[in-house]
Amino acid sequence: MSPNPAPDRVPPPKPVPRADRVSLWQYARLFRADILSAQPARLYRAWMAEFRTPFFRSYLCNDPALVARVLKERPEDFPKSDRIGEGLRPLLGNSVFVTNGEVWKRQRRIIDPAFEGGRLRDTYPAIWAAGVASVARMRTGVVEVEEEMSHAAADVIFRTLFSIPIEHEIASAVFAEFRTYQRTQPILNLAAFLPLPRWFPRFHRKATTASAAVIRGLITRLTEARAAQIAAGTAPDDLATKIMVTADPVTGQRFETQEMVDQVAIFFLAGHETSASALGWALYLLATHPQVQDRVAAEAATLGDNPDFSQLARLKYTRDVFREVLRLYPPVPMMVRQNRQDEQMRGRRVARGAQIVLSPWHLHRHERIWPAPDDFDPDRWGREDNKTCVRDGYMPFSSGPRVCTGAGFAMVEGVVLLALLIRAFRVAPVAGRVPVPVAHLTVRARDGIHLMVSLRDSS
Numbered sequence: 356m357s358p359n360p361a362p363d364r365v366p367p368p369k370p371v372p373r374a375d376r377v378s379l380w381q382y383a384r385l386f387r388a389d390i391l392s393a394q395p396a397r398l399y400r401a402w403m404a405e406f407r408t409p410f411f412r413s414y415l416c417n418d419p420a421l422v423a424r425v426l427k428e429r430p431e432d433f434p435k436s437d438r439i440g441e442g443l444r445p446l447l448g449n450s451v452f453v454t455n456g457e458v459w460k461r462q463r464r465i466i467d468p469a470f471e472g473g474r475l476r477d478t479y480p481a482i483w484a485a486g487v488a489s490v491a492r493m494r495t496g497v498v499e500v501e502e503e504m505s506h507a508a509a510d511v512i513f514r515t516l517f518s519i520p521i522e523h524e525i526a527s528a529v530f531a532e533f534r535t536y537q538r539t540q541p542i543l544n545l546a547a548f549l550p551l552p553r554w555f556p557r558f559h560r561k562a563t564t565a566s567a568a569v570i571r572g573l574i575t576r577l578t579e580a581r582a583a584q585i586a587a588g589t590a591p592d593d594l595a596t597k598i599m600v601t602a603d604p605v606t607g608q609r610f611e612t613q614e615m616v617d618q619v620a621i622f623f624l625a626g627h628e629t630s631a632s633a634l635g636w637a638l639y640l641l642a643t644h645p646q647v648q649d650r651v652a653a654e655a656a657t658l659g660d661n662p663d664f665s666q667l668a669r670l671k672y673t674r675d676v677f678r679e680v681l682r683l684y685p686p687v688p689m690m691v692r693q694n695r696q697d698e699q700m701r702g703r704r705v706a707r708g709a710q711i712v713l714s715p716w717h718l719h720r721h722e723r724i725w726p727a728p729d730d731f732d733p734d735r736w737g738r739e740d741n742k743t744c745v746r747d748g749y750m751p752f753s754s755g756p757r758v759c760t761g762a763g764f765a766m767v768e769g770v771v772l773l774a775l776l777i778r779a780f781r782v783a784p785v786a787g788r789v790p791v792p793v794a795h796l797t798v799r800a801r802d803g804i805h806l807m808v809s810l811r812d813s814s
Contacts (some may be wrong), residue, residue, distance in 0.1 A: 391688060418711055431755050435757075448620065451621060465602070466618060467760055468597070469594050475664075487775065493779070495776045497807055500806050504635045505627070543754065628796050633686055651773065678736055685715035685750075688714065688794045689712055692710075695707060713750075751764070785806060
Protein backbone atom coordinates (compact mmCIF):
# COMPACT_ATOMS: atom_id res chain seq x y z
CA MET A 356 0.00 0.00 0.00
CA SER A 357 1.18 3.51 -0.74
CA PRO A 358 0.42 6.89 0.82
CA ASN A 359 -2.55 8.69 -0.61
CA PRO A 360 -1.69 12.40 -1.08
CA ALA A 361 -4.53 14.42 0.37
CA PRO A 362 -5.35 18.13 0.25
CA ASP A 363 -5.58 20.06 3.50
CA ARG A 364 -9.37 20.34 3.18
CA VAL A 365 -10.07 16.62 3.45
CA PRO A 366 -13.25 16.34 5.53
CA PRO A 367 -12.85 14.24 8.68
CA PRO A 368 -14.76 10.95 8.41
CA LYS A 369 -18.20 10.86 10.00
CA PRO A 370 -20.74 8.01 10.06
CA VAL A 371 -23.58 8.43 7.61
CA PRO A 372 -26.58 9.34 9.81
CA ARG A 373 -29.71 7.23 9.59
CA ALA A 374 -32.30 9.22 7.63
CA ASP A 375 -35.39 7.00 7.68
CA ARG A 376 -37.66 5.68 10.40
CA VAL A 377 -37.06 2.22 11.79
CA SER A 378 -38.88 0.04 14.29
CA LEU A 379 -37.94 0.02 17.96
CA TRP A 380 -36.25 -3.36 17.70
CA GLN A 381 -34.37 -2.36 14.55
CA TYR A 382 -33.20 0.77 16.34
CA ALA A 383 -32.14 -1.22 19.41
CA ARG A 384 -30.11 -3.53 17.18
CA LEU A 385 -28.49 -0.59 15.36
CA PHE A 386 -27.84 1.18 18.66
CA ARG A 387 -26.20 -1.87 20.17
CA ALA A 388 -23.95 -2.25 17.11
CA ASP A 389 -22.96 1.43 16.87
CA ILE A 390 -24.73 4.36 18.52
CA LEU A 391 -23.28 6.91 16.08
CA SER A 392 -24.61 5.60 12.77
CA ALA A 393 -27.91 4.65 14.46
CA GLN A 394 -28.75 8.34 14.96
CA PRO A 395 -30.91 10.26 12.45
CA ALA A 396 -29.43 13.26 10.62
CA ARG A 397 -31.92 15.69 12.22
CA LEU A 398 -30.19 15.39 15.59
CA TYR A 399 -27.31 17.54 14.31
CA ARG A 400 -29.78 20.47 14.15
CA ALA A 401 -32.36 19.62 16.82
CA TRP A 402 -32.35 21.28 20.24
CA MET A 403 -34.26 18.35 21.72
CA ALA A 404 -35.59 15.00 20.52
CA GLU A 405 -37.78 12.36 22.15
CA PHE A 406 -37.38 8.60 21.73
CA ARG A 407 -40.06 6.25 23.00
CA THR A 408 -39.81 2.62 24.05
CA PRO A 409 -42.44 0.46 25.76
CA PHE A 410 -40.56 0.86 29.07
CA PHE A 411 -39.15 4.40 29.22
CA ARG A 412 -38.83 7.73 27.46
CA SER A 413 -35.47 9.06 26.35
CA TYR A 414 -34.74 12.71 25.53
CA LEU A 415 -31.67 13.90 23.68
CA CYS A 416 -30.90 17.46 24.82
CA ASN A 417 -28.71 19.71 22.66
CA ASP A 418 -30.17 22.96 23.96
CA PRO A 419 -27.30 24.63 25.90
CA ALA A 420 -29.75 25.80 28.58
CA LEU A 421 -30.94 22.23 29.19
CA VAL A 422 -27.38 20.89 29.25
CA ALA A 423 -26.49 23.52 31.85
CA ARG A 424 -29.56 22.63 33.94
CA VAL A 425 -28.65 18.94 34.02
CA LEU A 426 -24.88 19.19 34.51
CA LYS A 427 -24.28 22.49 36.32
CA GLU A 428 -27.39 23.99 37.91
CA ARG A 429 -29.17 20.94 39.36
CA PRO A 430 -26.92 17.90 38.95
CA GLU A 431 -28.32 16.10 41.99
CA ASP A 432 -31.75 16.09 40.35
CA PHE A 433 -30.23 14.29 37.35
CA PRO A 434 -28.09 11.39 38.66
CA LYS A 435 -26.26 9.02 36.36
CA SER A 436 -28.48 6.39 34.82
CA ASP A 437 -27.75 2.73 35.53
CA ARG A 438 -28.76 1.80 31.99
CA ILE A 439 -25.33 2.52 30.54
CA GLY A 440 -23.15 1.81 33.58
CA GLU A 441 -24.79 -1.56 34.23
CA GLY A 442 -22.82 -3.24 31.46
CA LEU A 443 -19.51 -2.02 32.92
CA ARG A 444 -20.03 -3.12 36.53
CA PRO A 445 -18.13 -6.44 36.20
CA LEU A 446 -14.98 -4.37 35.59
CA LEU A 447 -15.70 -1.10 37.38
CA GLY A 448 -17.53 -2.36 40.46
CA ASN A 449 -18.68 0.62 42.52
CA SER A 450 -16.23 3.12 41.06
CA VAL A 451 -16.70 6.86 40.89
CA PHE A 452 -17.84 6.48 37.26
CA VAL A 453 -21.07 4.70 38.18
CA THR A 454 -21.95 5.94 41.67
CA ASN A 455 -24.28 8.76 42.68
CA GLY A 456 -25.17 10.79 45.76
CA GLU A 457 -23.19 10.61 48.98
CA VAL A 458 -21.09 7.64 47.84
CA TRP A 459 -19.93 9.58 44.78
CA LYS A 460 -19.24 12.72 46.82
CA ARG A 461 -17.09 10.78 49.26
CA GLN A 462 -15.15 9.15 46.44
CA ARG A 463 -14.48 12.50 44.74
CA ARG A 464 -13.33 14.07 48.02
CA ILE A 465 -10.62 11.40 48.23
CA ILE A 466 -9.68 11.30 44.53
CA ASP A 467 -9.73 14.97 43.52
CA PRO A 468 -6.72 16.16 45.58
CA ALA A 469 -4.45 13.82 43.59
CA PHE A 470 -5.21 15.76 40.41
CA GLU A 471 -5.22 19.31 41.76
CA GLY A 472 -2.73 22.14 41.39
CA GLY A 473 0.88 21.07 41.39
CA ARG A 474 0.14 17.38 40.90
CA LEU A 475 0.14 17.90 37.12
CA ARG A 476 3.66 19.23 37.38
CA ASP A 477 4.58 16.19 39.51
CA THR A 478 3.22 13.68 36.98
CA TYR A 479 4.68 15.44 33.95
CA PRO A 480 8.08 13.62 34.02
CA ALA A 481 6.30 10.25 33.84
CA ILE A 482 4.13 11.46 30.95
CA TRP A 483 7.22 12.73 29.10
CA ALA A 484 9.02 9.41 29.69
CA ALA A 485 6.05 7.50 28.28
CA GLY A 486 6.09 9.79 25.22
CA VAL A 487 9.80 9.16 24.65
CA ALA A 488 9.17 5.41 24.96
CA SER A 489 6.32 5.67 22.44
CA VAL A 490 8.64 7.34 19.93
CA ALA A 491 11.21 4.58 20.46
CA ARG A 492 8.58 1.86 19.85
CA MET A 493 7.04 3.45 16.75
CA ARG A 494 7.76 1.58 13.52
CA THR A 495 7.99 3.02 10.02
CA GLY A 496 5.88 1.85 7.10
CA VAL A 497 2.16 1.18 7.31
CA VAL A 498 1.18 1.21 11.00
CA GLU A 499 -2.16 0.66 12.73
CA VAL A 500 -1.83 3.66 15.02
CA GLU A 501 -4.82 3.02 17.30
CA GLU A 502 -3.03 -0.01 18.70
CA GLU A 503 0.18 1.99 19.12
CA MET A 504 -1.67 4.78 20.92
CA SER A 505 -3.38 2.27 23.21
CA HIS A 506 0.07 1.02 24.18
CA ALA A 507 1.32 4.58 24.78
CA ALA A 508 -1.72 5.63 26.83
CA ALA A 509 -1.56 2.50 28.98
CA ASP A 510 2.12 3.25 29.60
CA VAL A 511 1.20 6.74 30.81
CA ILE A 512 -1.39 5.34 33.22
CA PHE A 513 0.96 2.80 34.80
CA ARG A 514 3.88 5.22 35.06
CA THR A 515 1.77 7.93 36.72
CA LEU A 516 -0.37 5.66 38.90
CA PHE A 517 2.12 3.01 40.05
CA SER A 518 5.53 4.25 38.84
CA ILE A 519 5.98 1.23 36.57
CA PRO A 520 6.33 1.13 32.76
CA ILE A 521 4.06 -0.88 30.48
CA GLU A 522 6.84 -3.52 30.22
CA HIS A 523 6.32 -4.41 33.91
CA GLU A 524 4.93 -7.95 34.20
CA ILE A 525 1.59 -7.01 35.78
CA ALA A 526 1.13 -3.83 33.72
CA SER A 527 1.73 -5.79 30.53
CA ALA A 528 -0.74 -8.46 31.62
CA VAL A 529 -3.45 -5.86 32.40
CA PHE A 530 -2.93 -4.24 29.01
CA ALA A 531 -3.14 -7.56 27.17
CA GLU A 532 -6.24 -8.67 29.06
CA PHE A 533 -7.92 -5.34 28.45
CA ARG A 534 -7.65 -5.94 24.71
CA THR A 535 -9.60 -9.16 25.27
CA TYR A 536 -12.14 -7.29 27.40
CA GLN A 537 -12.69 -4.70 24.65
CA ARG A 538 -13.55 -7.40 22.13
CA THR A 539 -16.21 -8.96 24.37
CA GLN A 540 -17.81 -5.89 26.02
CA PRO A 541 -20.89 -4.50 24.24
CA ILE A 542 -21.67 -0.84 24.92
CA LEU A 543 -25.08 -1.89 26.25
CA ASN A 544 -26.51 -4.98 27.85
CA LEU A 545 -30.10 -6.08 28.48
CA ALA A 546 -30.58 -3.64 31.35
CA ALA A 547 -30.27 -0.71 28.94
CA PHE A 548 -33.55 -1.61 27.26
CA LEU A 549 -35.65 -3.39 29.91
CA PRO A 550 -36.75 -2.21 33.39
CA LEU A 551 -35.09 -5.08 35.25
CA PRO A 552 -35.33 -5.25 39.06
CA ARG A 553 -32.00 -5.22 40.92
CA TRP A 554 -32.25 -8.93 41.79
CA PHE A 555 -32.72 -9.97 38.16
CA PRO A 556 -29.65 -11.44 36.38
CA ARG A 557 -27.92 -9.01 33.99
CA PHE A 558 -26.81 -11.67 31.48
CA HIS A 559 -23.29 -10.35 31.08
CA ARG A 560 -21.33 -12.34 28.56
CA LYS A 561 -19.24 -15.06 30.22
CA ALA A 562 -16.14 -13.90 28.34
CA THR A 563 -16.70 -10.33 29.56
CA THR A 564 -17.06 -11.27 33.22
CA ALA A 565 -14.09 -13.64 33.01
CA SER A 566 -11.87 -10.98 31.44
CA ALA A 567 -13.01 -8.35 33.96
CA ALA A 568 -12.18 -10.75 36.80
CA VAL A 569 -8.65 -11.26 35.45
CA ILE A 570 -8.08 -7.50 35.17
CA ARG A 571 -9.40 -6.85 38.67
CA GLY A 572 -7.23 -9.64 40.06
CA LEU A 573 -4.12 -8.10 38.52
CA ILE A 574 -5.05 -4.62 39.78
CA THR A 575 -5.63 -6.09 43.25
CA ARG A 576 -2.06 -7.40 43.26
CA LEU A 577 -0.73 -3.92 42.43
CA THR A 578 -2.94 -2.28 45.04
CA GLU A 579 -2.03 -4.72 47.82
CA ALA A 580 1.65 -4.33 47.01
CA ARG A 581 1.33 -0.56 47.19
CA ALA A 582 -0.51 -0.76 50.53
CA ALA A 583 2.42 -2.76 51.89
CA GLN A 584 4.89 -0.15 50.60
CA ILE A 585 2.86 2.62 52.24
CA ALA A 586 2.87 0.74 55.53
CA ALA A 587 6.65 0.28 55.25
CA GLY A 588 7.25 3.90 54.32
CA THR A 589 8.81 2.96 50.96
CA ALA A 590 6.00 3.92 48.56
CA PRO A 591 6.83 6.23 45.64
CA ASP A 592 5.04 9.58 45.54
CA ASP A 593 2.72 8.84 42.63
CA LEU A 594 -1.03 9.02 42.06
CA ALA A 595 -1.82 5.66 43.66
CA THR A 596 0.03 6.59 46.84
CA LYS A 597 -1.57 10.02 46.95
CA ILE A 598 -5.09 8.57 46.66
CA MET A 599 -4.53 5.69 49.06
CA VAL A 600 -3.16 7.90 51.86
CA THR A 601 -5.81 10.61 51.45
CA ALA A 602 -8.55 10.53 54.07
CA ASP A 603 -12.02 11.84 53.35
CA PRO A 604 -12.05 15.23 55.13
CA VAL A 605 -15.66 14.64 56.20
CA THR A 606 -15.59 11.04 57.46
CA GLY A 607 -11.85 10.50 57.96
CA GLN A 608 -12.09 7.23 56.02
CA ARG A 609 -9.65 6.01 53.37
CA PHE A 610 -10.30 3.62 50.49
CA GLU A 611 -10.25 -0.05 51.40
CA THR A 612 -8.40 -2.34 48.96
CA GLN A 613 -11.45 -3.28 46.89
CA GLU A 614 -12.63 0.33 46.75
CA MET A 615 -9.21 1.30 45.42
CA VAL A 616 -9.39 -1.52 42.86
CA ASP A 617 -12.69 -0.05 41.64
CA GLN A 618 -11.08 3.36 41.20
CA VAL A 619 -7.94 2.04 39.49
CA ALA A 620 -10.17 0.14 37.06
CA ILE A 621 -11.91 3.35 35.99
CA PHE A 622 -8.62 5.27 35.87
CA PHE A 623 -7.32 2.63 33.48
CA LEU A 624 -10.51 2.49 31.43
CA ALA A 625 -11.08 6.25 31.29
CA GLY A 626 -7.47 7.37 31.25
CA HIS A 627 -6.19 4.80 28.79
CA GLU A 628 -9.12 4.13 26.49
CA THR A 629 -10.16 7.76 26.02
CA SER A 630 -6.61 9.05 25.45
CA ALA A 631 -5.88 6.28 22.97
CA SER A 632 -9.04 7.19 21.06
CA ALA A 633 -8.17 10.89 20.87
CA LEU A 634 -4.52 10.30 19.91
CA GLY A 635 -5.44 7.87 17.15
CA TRP A 636 -7.82 10.36 15.57
CA ALA A 637 -5.30 13.17 16.07
CA LEU A 638 -2.69 11.32 14.06
CA TYR A 639 -5.20 10.60 11.30
CA LEU A 640 -6.30 14.24 11.07
CA LEU A 641 -2.68 15.39 10.95
CA ALA A 642 -1.99 12.82 8.22
CA THR A 643 -4.81 14.21 6.09
CA HIS A 644 -3.91 17.85 6.84
CA PRO A 645 -0.14 18.05 6.19
CA GLN A 646 0.10 21.83 6.63
CA VAL A 647 -1.33 21.49 10.15
CA GLN A 648 1.07 18.61 10.78
CA ASP A 649 4.04 20.73 9.73
CA ARG A 650 3.00 23.51 12.12
CA VAL A 651 2.82 21.03 14.99
CA ALA A 652 6.24 19.63 14.07
CA ALA A 653 7.76 23.12 13.93
CA GLU A 654 6.30 24.02 17.32
CA ALA A 655 7.49 20.75 18.87
CA ALA A 656 10.99 21.33 17.51
CA THR A 657 11.34 24.33 19.84
CA LEU A 658 11.43 21.98 22.83
CA GLY A 659 14.67 20.46 23.99
CA ASP A 660 15.23 16.80 24.83
CA ASN A 661 14.18 17.25 28.45
CA PRO A 662 12.07 20.41 28.79
CA ASP A 663 10.61 21.38 32.13
CA PHE A 664 6.87 21.62 32.69
CA SER A 665 6.72 25.39 32.10
CA GLN A 666 7.99 24.97 28.54
CA LEU A 667 4.80 23.16 27.53
CA ALA A 668 3.28 26.64 27.23
CA ARG A 669 5.12 26.87 23.91
CA LEU A 670 2.86 24.16 22.47
CA LYS A 671 -0.14 26.47 22.05
CA TYR A 672 -1.01 25.41 18.50
CA THR A 673 -0.56 21.72 19.36
CA ARG A 674 -2.99 22.23 22.24
CA ASP A 675 -5.49 23.82 19.83
CA VAL A 676 -5.08 20.85 17.49
CA PHE A 677 -5.83 18.44 20.34
CA ARG A 678 -8.86 20.49 21.40
CA GLU A 679 -10.18 20.33 17.84
CA VAL A 680 -9.65 16.57 17.75
CA LEU A 681 -11.65 16.24 20.97
CA ARG A 682 -14.39 18.35 19.39
CA LEU A 683 -14.69 16.16 16.29
CA TYR A 684 -14.10 12.84 18.04
CA PRO A 685 -15.09 13.16 21.72
CA PRO A 686 -13.94 9.85 23.24
CA VAL A 687 -17.18 9.51 25.26
CA PRO A 688 -19.88 10.33 22.69
CA MET A 689 -22.94 10.26 24.96
CA MET A 690 -23.81 10.55 28.66
CA VAL A 691 -27.07 9.43 30.21
CA ARG A 692 -28.79 10.92 33.26
CA GLN A 693 -32.17 10.17 34.85
CA ASN A 694 -34.47 12.90 36.16
CA ARG A 695 -35.77 12.48 39.70
CA GLN A 696 -38.87 14.63 39.24
CA ASP A 697 -41.17 15.87 36.53
CA GLU A 698 -39.57 18.54 34.34
CA GLN A 699 -40.61 21.02 31.70
CA MET A 700 -38.14 21.00 28.83
CA ARG A 701 -38.75 23.21 25.80
CA GLY A 702 -42.48 23.12 26.44
CA ARG A 703 -42.69 19.37 26.95
CA ARG A 704 -43.48 17.51 30.14
CA VAL A 705 -40.66 15.11 30.89
CA ALA A 706 -41.91 12.61 33.44
CA ARG A 707 -39.88 11.46 36.42
CA GLY A 708 -37.59 8.56 35.55
CA ALA A 709 -36.95 9.53 31.94
CA GLN A 710 -33.53 9.07 30.39
CA ILE A 711 -31.82 12.38 29.61
CA VAL A 712 -29.14 11.92 26.96
CA LEU A 713 -26.41 14.54 26.64
CA SER A 714 -24.34 13.99 23.53
CA PRO A 715 -20.92 15.57 23.04
CA TRP A 716 -20.95 13.88 19.63
CA HIS A 717 -23.94 15.93 18.50
CA LEU A 718 -23.17 19.09 20.46
CA HIS A 719 -19.65 19.30 19.05
CA ARG A 720 -20.97 19.06 15.48
CA HIS A 721 -24.20 20.96 15.99
CA GLU A 722 -25.08 23.03 12.94
CA ARG A 723 -26.67 25.83 14.99
CA ILE A 724 -23.72 26.19 17.37
CA TRP A 725 -20.56 25.74 15.30
CA PRO A 726 -19.60 27.33 11.97
CA ALA A 727 -18.44 24.61 9.54
CA PRO A 728 -19.01 22.01 12.28
CA ASP A 729 -17.58 19.06 10.33
CA ASP A 730 -14.33 20.81 9.32
CA PHE A 731 -11.00 20.19 11.04
CA ASP A 732 -9.97 23.76 11.85
CA PRO A 733 -7.56 24.16 14.79
CA ASP A 734 -7.35 27.90 14.09
CA ARG A 735 -10.95 28.30 15.23
CA TRP A 736 -9.64 28.14 18.81
CA GLY A 737 -7.89 31.45 18.36
CA ARG A 738 -10.94 33.30 17.04
CA GLU A 739 -13.13 35.43 19.28
CA ASP A 740 -16.42 33.96 18.02
CA ASN A 741 -15.30 30.49 19.14
CA LYS A 742 -15.75 31.45 22.80
CA THR A 743 -19.53 31.31 22.43
CA CYS A 744 -19.32 27.95 20.66
CA VAL A 745 -17.18 26.52 23.45
CA ARG A 746 -19.55 27.82 26.11
CA ASP A 747 -22.63 26.40 24.38
CA GLY A 748 -21.40 23.23 22.75
CA TYR A 749 -18.09 21.80 23.97
CA MET A 750 -17.75 19.26 26.78
CA PRO A 751 -15.33 16.43 25.93
CA PHE A 752 -14.77 15.86 29.66
CA SER A 753 -18.40 16.49 30.72
CA SER A 754 -19.12 19.60 32.79
CA GLY A 755 -20.22 20.76 36.23
CA PRO A 756 -19.45 18.84 39.45
CA ARG A 757 -19.03 15.57 37.51
CA VAL A 758 -16.45 16.97 35.12
CA CYS A 759 -13.68 14.43 34.58
CA THR A 760 -11.14 14.63 37.39
CA GLY A 761 -8.33 13.93 34.96
CA ALA A 762 -9.25 16.54 32.33
CA GLY A 763 -6.11 18.61 32.90
CA PHE A 764 -4.01 15.45 33.04
CA ALA A 765 -5.47 14.27 29.71
CA MET A 766 -4.72 17.58 28.01
CA VAL A 767 -1.07 17.48 29.10
CA GLU A 768 -0.77 13.82 28.05
CA GLY A 769 -2.36 14.40 24.64
CA VAL A 770 -0.27 17.47 23.81
CA VAL A 771 3.03 15.92 24.96
CA LEU A 772 2.59 12.62 23.11
CA LEU A 773 1.38 14.33 19.94
CA ALA A 774 4.29 16.78 19.96
CA LEU A 775 6.90 14.08 20.52
CA LEU A 776 5.50 11.77 17.85
CA ILE A 777 5.11 14.44 15.17
CA ARG A 778 8.53 15.90 15.96
CA ALA A 779 10.04 12.50 15.17
CA PHE A 780 7.76 11.15 12.44
CA ARG A 781 5.75 12.21 9.43
CA VAL A 782 2.37 10.51 9.00
CA ALA A 783 0.38 10.22 5.79
CA PRO A 784 -2.89 8.52 4.84
CA VAL A 785 -2.95 5.13 3.15
CA ALA A 786 -4.94 4.71 -0.06
CA GLY A 787 -8.27 2.98 0.49
CA ARG A 788 -7.98 2.99 4.30
CA VAL A 789 -10.35 5.77 5.41
CA PRO A 790 -11.34 4.97 9.02
CA VAL A 791 -15.03 4.82 9.95
CA PRO A 792 -15.86 6.11 13.46
CA VAL A 793 -17.91 3.79 15.64
CA ALA A 794 -18.73 3.96 19.34
CA HIS A 795 -17.89 1.04 21.57
CA LEU A 796 -16.33 1.88 24.91
CA THR A 797 -15.11 5.06 23.18
CA VAL A 798 -15.17 6.49 19.65
CA ARG A 799 -12.82 4.25 17.69
CA ALA A 800 -12.32 3.31 14.04
CA ARG A 801 -14.22 0.23 12.88
CA ASP A 802 -11.15 -1.40 11.30
CA GLY A 803 -8.41 0.60 12.98
CA ILE A 804 -6.49 3.63 11.71
CA HIS A 805 -3.75 2.74 9.24
CA LEU A 806 -1.16 5.39 8.38
CA MET A 807 2.13 5.53 6.52
CA VAL A 808 4.78 6.47 9.07
CA SER A 809 8.22 7.75 8.05
CA LEU A 810 11.07 9.43 9.89
CA ARG A 811 10.89 13.20 9.75
CA ASP A 812 13.87 14.94 8.19
CA SER A 813 15.55 16.78 11.07
CA SER A 814 17.74 18.97 8.88
